[in-house]
Amino acid sequence: MTKVVLLDHGSGGRASQELIEGLFLRHLGRPEQLLDAAVLKAPSERLAFTTDSFVVDPIFFPGGDIGSLAVHGTINDLAMVGADPLFLSAGFILEEGLSLEELEAVVASMARAARSAGVCIVTGDTKVVPRGKADRIFINTAGIGLLPQGVSLGPDRIRSGDEIILSGPIAEHGLAVLSAREGLELEGLSSDTAPLHALVKALLSGLGEDLHALRDPTRGGLATALNELAETSGSRFIVFEDTVPIRDEVRFGCELLGLDPLYLANEGRLIAFVSRGRGKEALQILKEEGTNPESAIIGYVDSHDRAQVILKTVYGGERILPMLSGEPLPRIC
Amino acid sequence: MTKVVLLDHGSGGRASQELIEGLFLRHLGRPEQLLDAAVLKAPSERLAFTTDSFVVDPIFFPGGDIGSLAVHGTINDLAMVGADPLFLSAGFILEEGLSLEELEAVVASMARAARSAGVCIVTGDTKVVPRGKADRIFINTAGIGLLPQGVSLGPDRIRSGDEIILSGPIAEHGLAVLSAREGLELEGLSSDTAPLHALVKALLSGLGEDLHALRDPTRGGLATALNELAETSGSRFIVFEDTVPIRDEVRFGCELLGLDPLYLANEGRLIAFVSRGRGKEALQILKEEGTNPESAIIGYVDSHDRAQVILKTVYGGERILPMLSGEPLPRIC
Numbered sequence: 196m197t198k199v200v201l202l203d204h205g206s207g208g209r210a211s212q213e214l215i216e217g218l219f220l221r222h223l224g225r226p227e228q229l230l231d232a233a234v235l236k237a238p239s240e241r242l243a244f245t246t247d248s249f250v251v252d253p254i255f256f257p258g259g260d261i262g263s264l265a266v267h268g269t270i271n272d273l274a275m276v277g278a279d280p281l282f283l284s285a286g287f288i289l290e291e292g293l294s295l296e297e298l299e300a301v302v303a304s305m306a307r308a309a310r311s312a313g314v315c316i317v318t319g320d321t322k323v324v325p326r327g328k329a330d331r332i333f334i335n336t337a338g339i340g341l342l343p344q345g346v347s348l349g350p351d352r353i354r355s356g357d358e359i360i361l362s363g364p365i366a367e368h369g370l371a372v373l374s375a376r377e378g379l380e381l382e383g384l385s386s387d388t389a390p391l392h393a394l395v396k397a398l399l400s401g402l403g404e405d406l407h408a409l410r411d412p413t414r415g416g417l418a419t420a421l422n423e424l425a426e427t428s429g430s431r432f433i434v435f436e437d438t439v440p441i442r443d444e445v446r447f448g449c450e451l452l453g454l455d456p457l458y459l460a461n462e463g464r465l466i467a468f469v470s471r472g473r474g475k476e477a478l479q480i481l482k483e484e485g486t487n488p489e490s491a492i493i494g495y496v497d498s499h500d501r502a503q504v505i506l507k508t509v510y511g512g513e514r515i516l517p518m519l520s521g522e523p524l525p526r527i528c
Numbered sequence: 529m530t531k532v533v534l535l536d537h538g539s540g541g542r543a544s545q546e547l548i549e550g551l552f553l554r555h556l557g558r559p560e561q562l563l564d565a566a567v568l569k570a571p572s573e574r575l576a577f578t579t580d581s582f583v584v585d586p587i588f589f590p591g592g593d594i595g596s597l598a599v600h601g602t603i604n605d606l607a608m609v610g611a612d613p614l615f616l617s618a619g620f621i622l623e624e625g626l627s628l629e630e631l632e633a634v635v636a637s638m639a640r641a642a643r644s645a646g647v648c649i650v651t652g653d654t655k656v657v658p659r660g661k662a663d664r665i666f667i668n669t670a671g672i673g674l675l676p677q678g679v680s681l682g683p684d685r686i687r688s689g690d691e692i693i694l695s696g697p698i699a700e701h702g703l704a705v706l707s708a709r710e711g712l713e714l715e716g717l718s719s720d721t722a723p724l725h726a727l728v729k730a731l732l733s734g735l736g737e738d739l740h741a742l743r744d745p746t747r748g749g750l751a752t753a754l755n756e757l758a759e760t761s762g763s764r765f766i767v768f769e770d771t772v773p774i775r776d777e778v779r780f781g782c783e784l785l786g787l788d789p790l791y792l793a794n795e796g797r798l799i800a801f802v803s804r805g806r807g808k809e810a811l812q813i814l815k816e817e818g819t820n821p822e823s824a825i826i827g828y829v830d831s832h833d834r835a836q837v838i839l840k841t842v843y844g845g846e847r848i849l850p851m852l853s854g855e856p857l858p859r860i861c
Contacts, residue, residue, distance in 0.1 A: 203853075205858060206747060206852055206853075206857070206858070207746065207748030207793075207852060208747075208752050208854075209853035212756075228682050228683065228760070230608070230609050230682055231578060231605035231608035231609055231743070231744070232578035232605045232608065232609045232611060232673065233576065233577045234574065234575070234611075235576070235577055236573060237574075240570055241568070242567070242569075242570045242575075243565040244566045244568055244617060244650060244651055245564060245617065245651050246617035246619045246652060247619065247653045248620070248621050248668060249655075250655045250661075272565045276564055278567075282577055284577060284578065284579035284670045285579070286580065286619075287581070288581050288583060288621070288666055318578050319579060320579050320581055322583045322859075323858065324583050324859060325859075328585075328859075329661070329666070330657065330661040330662070333662070335579065335581060335619045335668035337579055337670030340565065349563055414539060414541075415540030419540055419541050427561070427562065458541075517542075518541050519539055519542065520539075520541050520543065521536060521541075521543075524539070525535045525538060526657060
C-alpha cells in the first residue's frame with residue numbers, strides 16, 4: 196500500500212475509488228448512495244450559499260490546520276449573513292507525492308470540525324496534479340445555510356450612531372501562520388480559527404433588528420474589513436486604537452516581524468454593527484458565550500457623507516486607516 | 529495597469545477588490561450587495577448539491593476551456609440526479625504571473641456558459657499563490673439544483689433487463705485535451721463539453737419512472753462509469769462494442785496515441801438506464817433534442833447476481849471490461 200498520493204488517485208478509476216472509500220468516506224461519513232450530487236432536504240425557502248478556497252502554507256499551524264480552517268471559514272461566511280450553516284462540500288486538489296498520513300490528518304480534522312459545529316459534509320471531489328503543479332493540498336469548501344425568517348444583515352443596514360463591536364483579540368491567525376511558515380517559535384501563539392455561528396445566533400436572538408451587519412475580518416485583517424464596510428455602506432467609521440484588543444504575545448510577535456496587527460488575518464473573530472445604545476448588551480452576549488472575554492466596543496459610525504475609516508490613535512491624534520494595499524502576506528488562509 | 533496576476537490580487541485588500549470589481553463582476557454580474565454569502569430564494573424543499581474542481585491542462589483546448597468546462601461539469605453532476613441546476617459558486621486559485629487577458633477569457637467563457645445554460649454564478653472567491661505553487665488556474669464550482677417532486681434517479685433503481693443508452697460518441701473531450709497538451713494537430717477533434725440538463729429534463733418528461741439512473745462518463749471514461757454503476761447496483765451489464773459510437777477521427781487519434789477510447793473522458797455525454805422496451809423511445813427523445821444523432825442502445829442489464837461489465841467484442845468474443853486502473857491521464861478535467 197502506497198504511503199503518498201499518486202497521480203492514479205485522481206484518475207477516476209480504481210485508485211480514486213480506494214482513496215475515496217478508504218480515506219475520505221471513513222472520516223467524513225458514508226452517504227446512503229454515492230451520487231454525482233447530494234440530495235438534501237432544505238427546510239426553508241431562504242438559503243445562503245458561499246464558497247472559499249484554502250491554500251494556507253504551512254498546512255498545519257499552531258491552533259489548527261487547513262482542514263479545520265476550511266470548515267470554519269465557510270461556516271463563518273454563512274454566519275455573517277445570519278444563516279445557520281447546514282451543508283458543506285469539500286473539493287480537494289492534491290499534489291502528487293503528498294503523504295497519505297498528512298492527508299488523513301487533514302481530513303480527520305475537517306470531520307471533527309464539522310461534527311463539532313453541527314454541519315454535514317455531504318459532497319466532495321478530488322483531483323491530483325503532478326508534482327510541482329500545486330503545493331501539497333488546496334481545499335475548497337462551499338456551504339449552504341438556512342436563513343431564518345426576518346433575518347437581514349448587511350452593510351446597507353449600517354446607520355449613523357451604530358456601535359462597532361469586535362468579538363475578541365485580533366491578528367492571532369495571521370501571526371500564527373506566518374511564524375509557523377518562518378519556523379519561528381513564538382511562545383503562546385495560536386490561531387483563533389473557530390466557527391462563529393453560535394455567537395451570531397446568540398447576537399441575533401438577543402439584539403433582533405438592532406443587529407445591523409456582521410463581517411469576519413479575514414485576509415487583510417480588521418483594517419481591510421472595516422474599509423470594505425465603510426465603502427459599501429458609504430459611511431465614516433471612528434475607531435479608537437486603544438480599545439482594539441491585542442494580546443501581548445501577538446503585539447510582541449508583530450513588532451519582531453515588522454507587521455501591523457490591524458492588517459493580519461483572523462479566522463474566529465467578527466465585527467458587529469449594532470444600534471446606538473445596544474453595544475454593552477452585545478458585549479454581554481459575547482461574554483456569556485464564554486470564549487470572548489476580550490470583546491470590546493471599538494468605535495462607532497460617525498456619518499454617511501463619506502466612506503472612510505478614521506483611527507483615533509493611542510497618542511490622541513487621528514489618521515485615516517486605509518485598506519491593505521501592496522505588501523501581501525500570501526497563503527494565510 | 530499590470531497585465532498579469534500578482535500576489536497582491538489575493539491579499540484581500542485594494543488589489544483584490546480591483547480584480548473582483550474590474551474583471552470578475554464585470555463578466556459574472558454584480559449582485560445587489562457583496563456579502564460573505566449569497567442569499568437565495570430556493571423554490572422547493574428538495575435540493576441537490578455538488579462540487580467539482582477543475583485542473584485541466586491546457587486551460588484552452590479545441591471546443592472549450594477550463595471556464596466553460598467548470599460550468600458544464602457541475603451542471604451535469606446536478607443533472608445526473610435529475611435536478612434543475614440553479615446556482616453555481618466559483619472558487620479560483622490563481623498562480624502569480626497568470627496573464628489577466630487569459631484570466632478574463634476564462635471568466636468570460638464561464639459567464640457565457642452559465643448564461644446559455646440558464647444558471648447563475650452567485651458567489652465566488654479568489655486566492656493567489658506564488659509562482660510555481662499552482663499551475664496557472666484551478667477552478668472549483670459548487671452547484672445547487674432543484675429536485676422536482678417524485679424524481680428519484682440512482683443505481684439502486686437499476687433493474688435486470690434495463691436497456692443502457694449512450695447519448696453520443698465517446699472520448700472526444702479526453703482526446704481533444706490530450707492532443708492539445710501534446711501539441712498534436714489532429715483534424716476535426718473537438719471536446720464534447722456541454723450542459724446536459726435539458727436532455728435530462730426531456731428524458732424525465734418522456735420516460736417518467738422508466739428512467740432509472742444516469743451517469744456522465746467523465747474521468748475514467750465509459751468503461752469506468754459503467755463499472756461504478758455495476759458495483760453500486762450489484763449487477764452485470766452486457767455491452768456490445770460495435771454499438772458504442774466513436775467518430776472516425778477519434779478512433780484514428782486514439783490508435784495514433786495508443787489510447788483506448790472506452791477509458792477517455794467525456795464532458796457532454798450521458799449513460800441512461802431505462803426499463804426494457806423503452807430504449808428506442810429514449811433514443812427518439814435524445815435525437816429530437818437535436819445534438820445527438822449518434823445516440824445508441826449499447827447494452828442491457830443482464831442480472832443482479834454479480835457486479836461486472838462484459839464487453840461483447842466486434843469479433844464475436846467477450847471479455848470483462850475492467851475499471852480504469854493505473855496509467856492515469858492526469859488533468860483531463
